[in-house]
Amino acid sequence: MPFGNSHNQLKMKFSSEQEYPDLSKHNNHMAKVLTPALYEKLRSKQTPSGFTLDDVIQTGVDNPGHPFIMTVGCVAGDEETYEVFKELLDPVIQDRHGGYKPTDKHKTDLNPSNLKGGDDLDANYVLSSRVRTGRSICGFCLPPHCSRGERRAVEKLSVEALGALTGDLKGKYYALKNMTEAEQQQLIDDHFLFDKPVSPLLLASGMARDWPDARGIWHNDNKTFLVWVNEEDHLRVISMQKGGNMKEVFNRFCTGLTKIEELFKNKGHAFMWNEHLGYILTCPSNLGTGLRAGVHVKLPNLSKYRQFEEILKRLRLQKRGTGGVDTAAVGGVFDISNADRLGFSEVELVQMVVDGVKLLIVMEKRLEKGQAIEDLMPAQK
Amino acid sequence: MPFGNTHNNFKLNYKTDEEYPDLTKHNNHMAKVLSKEMYGKLRDKQTPTGFTLDDVIQTGVDNPGHPFIMTVGCVAGDEESYEVFKDLFDPIISDRHNGYKATDKHKTDLNFENLKGGDDLDPNYVLSSRVRTGRSIKGYALPPHNSRGERRAVEKLSVEALNSLDGEFKGKYYPLKSMTDADQEQLIADHFLFDKPISPLLLAAGMARDWPDARGIWHNENKTFLVWVNEEDHLRVIAMQKGGNMKEVFKRFCVGLQRIEEIFKKHNHGFMWNEHLGFVLTCPSNLGTGLRGGVHVKLPKLSTHAKFEEILTRLRLQKRGTGGVDTASVGGVFDISNADRIGSSEVDQVQCVVDGVKLMVEMEKKLEKDESIDSMIPAQKQQLEG
Numbered sequence: 001m002p003f004g005n006s007h008n009q010l011k012m013k014f015s016s017e018q019e020y021p022d023l024s025k026h027n028n029h030m031a032k033v034l035t036p037a038l039y040e041k042l043r044s045k046q047t048p049s050g051f052t053l054d055d056v057i058q059t060g061v062d063n064p065g066h067p068f069i070m071t072v073g074c075v076a077g078d079e080e081t082y083e084v085f086k087e088l089l090d091p092v093i094q095d096r097h098g099g100y101k102p103t104d105k106h107k108t109d110l111n112p113s114n115l116k117g118g119d120d121l122d123a124n125y126v127l128s129s130r131v132r133t134g135r136s137i138c139g140f141c142l143p144p145h146c147s148r149g150e151r152r153a154v155e156k157l158s159v160e161a162l163g164a165l166t167g168d169l170k171g172k173y174y175a176l177k178n179m180t181e182a183e184q185q186q187l188i189d190d191h192f193l194f195d196k197p198v199s200p201l202l203l204a205s206g207m208a209r210d211w212p213d214a215r216g217i218w219h220n221d222n223k224t225f226l227v228w229v230n231e232e233d234h235l236r237v238i239s240m241q242k243g244g245n246m247k248e249v250f251n252r253f254c255t256g257l258t259k260i261e262e263l264f265k266n267k268g269h270a271f272m273w274n275e276h277l278g279y280i281l282t283c284p285s286n287l288g289t290g291l292r293a294g295v296h297v298k299l300p301n302l303s304k305y306r307q308f309e310e311i312l313k314r315l316r317l318q319k320r321g322t323g324g325v326d327t328a329a330v331g332g333v334f335d336i337s338n339a340d341r342l343g344f345s346e347v348e349l350v351q352m353v354v355d356g357v358k359l360l361i362v363m364e365k366r367l368e369k370g371q372a373i374e375d376l377m378p379a380q381k
Numbered sequence: 382m383p384f385g386n387t388h389n390n391f392k393l394n395y396k397t398d399e400e401y402p403d404l405t406k407h408n409n410h411m412a413k414v415l416s417k418e419m420y421g422k423l424r425d426k427q428t429p430t431g432f433t434l435d436d437v438i439q440t441g442v443d444n445p446g447h448p449f450i451m452t453v454g455c456v457a458g459d460e461e462s463y464e465v466f467k468d469l470f471d472p473i474i475s476d477r478h479n480g481y482k483a484t485d486k487h488k489t490d491l492n493f494e495n496l497k498g499g500d501d502l503d504p505n506y507v508l509s510s511r512v513r514t515g516r517s518i519k520g521y522a523l524p525p526h527n528s529r530g531e532r533r534a535v536e537k538l539s540v541e542a543l544n545s546l547d548g549e550f551k552g553k554y555y556p557l558k559s560m561t562d563a564d565q566e567q568l569i570a571d572h573f574l575f576d577k578p579i580s581p582l583l584l585a586a587g588m589a590r591d592w593p594d595a596r597g598i599w600h601n602e603n604k605t606f607l608v609w610v611n612e613e614d615h616l617r618v619i620a621m622q623k624g625g626n627m628k629e630v631f632k633r634f635c636v637g638l639q640r641i642e643e644i645f646k647k648h649n650h651g652f653m654w655n656e657h658l659g660f661v662l663t664c665p666s667n668l669g670t671g672l673r674g675g676v677h678v679k680l681p682k683l684s685t686h687a688k689f690e691e692i693l694t695r696l697r698l699q700k701r702g703t704g705g706v707d708t709a710s711v712g713g714v715f716d717i718s719n720a721d722r723i724g725s726s727e728v729d730q731v732q733c734v735v736d737g738v739k740l741m742v743e744m745e746k747k748l749e750k751d752e753s754i755d756s757m758i759p760a761q762k763q764q765l766e767g
Contacts, residue, residue, distance in 0.1 A: 006427060006429070006430060006431025007430055007431035007432075007522075007526065007528070008431075009431075010430050010431065010522075010528075011528045011530060011531075014528065014530030014531070014534075015530075018529070018530035018533060018534070019528055019529050019530040020529075021529060021591060021594070022558065022594050025558075049388055049391050050388035050389075050391060051388075054528070058590060061590070061591055062589070062590060062591065062592065141388075145388065147388070147391075147392045147395065147400060147435070148399070148400050148401075148402060149392060149395030149396075149399035149400040150392075150395070152399060153395075153399070177403065203584065204590075208443070209439060209442075209443060209585075210402060210442055210443065211443065213402070213403050
């Protein structure tokens with residue numbers, strides 16, 4: 001792969017104009033921000049681990065756009081990327097995260113007792129509840145840039161930390177590269193298994209290198225708490241269960257995360273975090289909380305209501321199909337989750353989901369009975 | 382992308398053991414050769430343009446193997462890769478290319494007059510004839526490694542060179558990124574259009590970066606001479622036509638190639654070549670001549686004969702389906718081409734194809750008449766005869 005510093009120095013022999021990517025057919029956040037002047041200004045820089053401007057933007061150059069979603073088009077290779085290339089990433093972050101300014105501060109709140117309600121979403125409508133986030137381990141490069149040695153060190157640390165969990169969180173690690181067929185089948189049936197990325201957005205940034213080396217899945221015996229190691233981020237942490245008790249899911253999420261963070265700190269490796277960006281993750285879209293909390297909920301009537309999209313927008317929620325991002329809804333069942341990541345705390349985001357879904361179900365029930373719902377239309381949160 | 386030199390030096394903080402790839406499930410040339418000791422020895426090196434060992438091997442690490450073919454599993458990022466990482470490349474080249482030694486010399490012969498015959502392959506059997514090769518332009522990094530500036534410079538030079546051709550070579554360049562729909566349809570109908578690579582072998586090596594920037598297709602008005610710019614190599618040069626007149630195809634191939642080379646030389650950017658490796662290309666499998674000369678030929682009976690594979694081996698030929706590598710043959714029509722690339726010249730390799738196909742067509746005719754072909758089975762051809 002070319003983006004090294006001997007090569008970055010060599011590239012300086014070509015003028016900025018000669019090296020500037022052709023973004024004329026592009027529609028992603030990076031392309032909106034990266035002018036020739038900005039490219040020229042940043043092209044000679046590199047982070048301490050050698051990540052360069054071309055490394056940051058390669059995925060956005062190679063993937064002009066997505067038909068349905070405005071992609072970010074850039075990634076971080078290490079913690080310092082967001083500082084060294086702030087002139088590119090700050091406007092991208094601002095555009096992506098509702099006008100979040102370079103001077104704004106992000107609040108972290110992983111105290112589950114601050115969540116009001118959320119234990120009584122109607123199980124006739126809410127089929128399952130889930131909260132996920134990502135975490136990056138200080139001192140190691142991120143998936144687009146890390147070497148095998150670094151990735152394996154992240155895995156080793158993670159397995160040790162997770163191996164120390166007890167009680168409800170006690171579990172086991174399944175390394176992708178020596179999984180038995182039986183284990184693989186079980187993980188597929190549980191909807192836990194992640195596979196080598198196929199999305200060109202991910203592949204172009206280099207995240208799938210050396211697959212499946214040092215990748216794996218850890219989950220607790222109860223199958224309600226799950227950690228992905230070295231997929232799109234160092235760690236993806238997921239708490240999930242059937243039914244509508246989001247409070248319990250969030251409780252487990254916070255408890256588990258906090259325990260894991262302690263264990264990492266004890267080993268001298270904190271999570272990447274700062275007071276401006278919150279938790280540092282590979283994709284700028286996941287900064288802040290990195291949190292997506294959602295439910296699979298039956299809304300066959302409401303989803304056909306002409307103001308469905310508007311309602312979601314006002315509630316600061318987004319919809320996806322039940323296969324996740326980019327999939328279609330099946331049988332009127334939608335994945336409804338928070339739209340925001342940065343600028344709101346974890347508690348605030350889960351509260352939006354809890355309150356919002358509660359309202360959506362009330363609306364659904366009205367529509368079932370042929371009643372109007374205009375009076376229920378919320379104001380913009 | 383991670384394999385830079387600050388990052389390469391950073392990686393040296395980790396032990397060889399920690400960085401050495403897991404090749405236990407791998408079956409490609411790189412995996413056969415790259416021991417932990419060798420990895421330890423080469424990991425701190427880099428070429429002048431900054432290509433590192435991990436850059437060389439990434440495609441082979443990411444692609445453990447192919448069900449039907451033994452893949453190479455490594456690429457060059459520039460001309461110097463083959464020298465800086467010779468401890469890795471030399472054994473791979475030897476394994477892939479019939480025991481070609483580190484001390485061997487490769488002969489280049491693009492004098493089409495040295496080809497005997499080849500103008501009379503029976504067109505009732507031979508549907509089309511084609512010769513292709515690749516060329517790399519000195520002074521620029523190769524497709525796994527080059528920057529946009531370098532790739533565009535290669536394109537600019539190539540278009541200048543090609544546009545100065547005249548006579549039967551007069552033609553036009555179609556850049557991929559500004560192709561009209563009509564042009565695109567025509568190029569597809571002519572079987573000329575190449576698309577963004579989808580093979581994980583190529584993608585993992587970084588060749589598709591910035592697609593379709595600075596990629597394009599040039600062809601002459603007669604549609605018998607075609608050049609791909611910045612696909613898997615800087616240039617891929619193809620001469621082709623319907624029927625069995627391989628002599629004419631090879632002549633056009635040689636004349637066109639040499640004209641192009643002259644123009645590049647005038648700009649002080651000759652082709653990468655040395656007397657050991659011949660023409661230097663991205664994939665070690667294409668070193669030497671980089672030449673694949675072949676025909677689409679109807680062999681419905683011969684292809685089902687018990688000794689078909691053995692005959693091909695002895696003639697130093699290989700078969701593919703008519704869609705190219707990894708495809709199946711359709712209607713008994715096969716793509717038959719030379720198996721060798723390095724250690725014999727262009728003329729030698731095309732001669733193998735001409736002589737071998739002639740023999741196979743005769744065998745096919747005999748089998749059509751239910752006659753035996755046992756007396757015609759050839760002896761094993763050596764790579765260089767007499």
